[in-house]
Amino acid sequence: MVLVNTLIPIFVLIGLGLFTRHIRLFDSQSIQVFNPFILNICLPPLFFWSTASVALTEILNLRFIAITLVASLLSGALVWWLAKRFWNIQHPADRMLLSLSGLNPNTIYMGVPLFTLLYGSHGTLPVIISSLTFNILFMGLGMALLDHLTQPEPTRIRTLLVRLFVKNPLFMPPLLGMLWSACGLPKPEALSGLMTLLAQATAPVALFTMGLSLYGQSVRGQLKPILLISSIKLLVHPLLALLLASLFWPLPRIWMEGVVLANALPAAAMVSVFALKYERQVSVVSSVIVISTLVSLLTLSGWMLILPYLPALRAH
Template identity: 35%
Template structure:
């Protein structure tokens, strides 16, 4: 229970503060976009870079963790495609977005701040690795599918080229690559760079959480509740359950990394799905509804996961 009081309540309280700021019109849509850009381009990349650069690469690239976290995510992605096709007979672009919403965890904006609060900087490695997986693998997969669907006739080469360009422009991916290179080189981070990154990174947690609330304040719940219901159930129940089975029963993971995989899998749908939906003009309103509903429900489910695993230490 102390994990819920000490970690979950402050985390969700900051999200609530952002939501109220948006609903009361203290801050508007322009502020939401500006704050999101600050977090995405300036606050989170230093956290990721320092988290990678300060640790040996072998300590970060935990392959059993990748297998458990990514394996469960891809399984849920496939399940969502099947359910969406059987229940709604939607076109492939919509099926792709339904699947993305059902498995895409909010590891960057919510996972990293949550792990900072719960486990400190020493426990950040799983959250950083999960964020890389979400940004590079799942966004890449979604973009490939949508490009192939919407650019039928242009061939997969153009789609893969667009994906490559998008990843090269992704600050979280680039911060990860830079941090890994620094770690492999065995270099110490210069004190001014360390201090600058620490100062910017200190703002990542509260700003990212506040930005989630501000973003949700402007999103209507305009969707079929039954459809949103099965998407949220896959995201907050089935994905952590599958991850738990892989992490604790199948793959050789130590308790902290196994628990981290389950907690990260239990995060609500990430806001980047809305960015993808807007970019391709497909499933936009229902994506915003899935983000809002999963975030609200995760107050209960994520608190339960933290209460179960927060006693573990890295």
């Protein structure tokens, strides 16, 4: 029942976005309105409150972060090796973009709604920590390396840091929340009510916008790499996280569920923005995002069916 009550609403809202684009109730310009609302109005308070309302020791869950990093690096390395060994992709910038599509999950538009429906607005901390990890270490460093590999005059480190830490609306709020928590500041009830309202708006608007952005996207490029990268993202990536959490860095049940689900999310749309920016692997990366998003209805269902057995698996 949890499976039905969680995943069906998610994909119905995505489908509603697709349908309204199809009947021309909304157009591509609408995405330019909804995206800033999500990224600048809904998510920063949610990220702030999710970290401000829990102990700092819970936020700095080093085992969770280590599992996320190692599982992602292994998934990305597997895609890199396949691209070089079997797909004859020579330029490292091309291989990096493919690797990013195989390791970077859609924590914002799919992860936050999924965790909100599963655990409530106070249960989004695992996906927020995952989002910070991916945005800072993988997307931030990835952007710096892609600039270095493709630009005749690479972007200066200072410019990259400002873009990553200052202009990114999802970086400072959780850090301020950590500071709030560390200082033991009070949590006014009125502020809590505001955060709850914004959290309730985040999930449906993010999913609807995702449907709007998927409209008109088609699968282009070589089918074999697209399917393999999508499979790595949806199956291998979370499986690696599960194995690491079971065998090397045991986690409490809620955190084990969180690390598996966060890594089981489909490929992040931000990777296609990078592909367009550097004009490399655009068709393959975009197709991976479309395929992994559609197929994730099945794969997420599978992982959610497995979740109740995770503590028993870990006990062995």
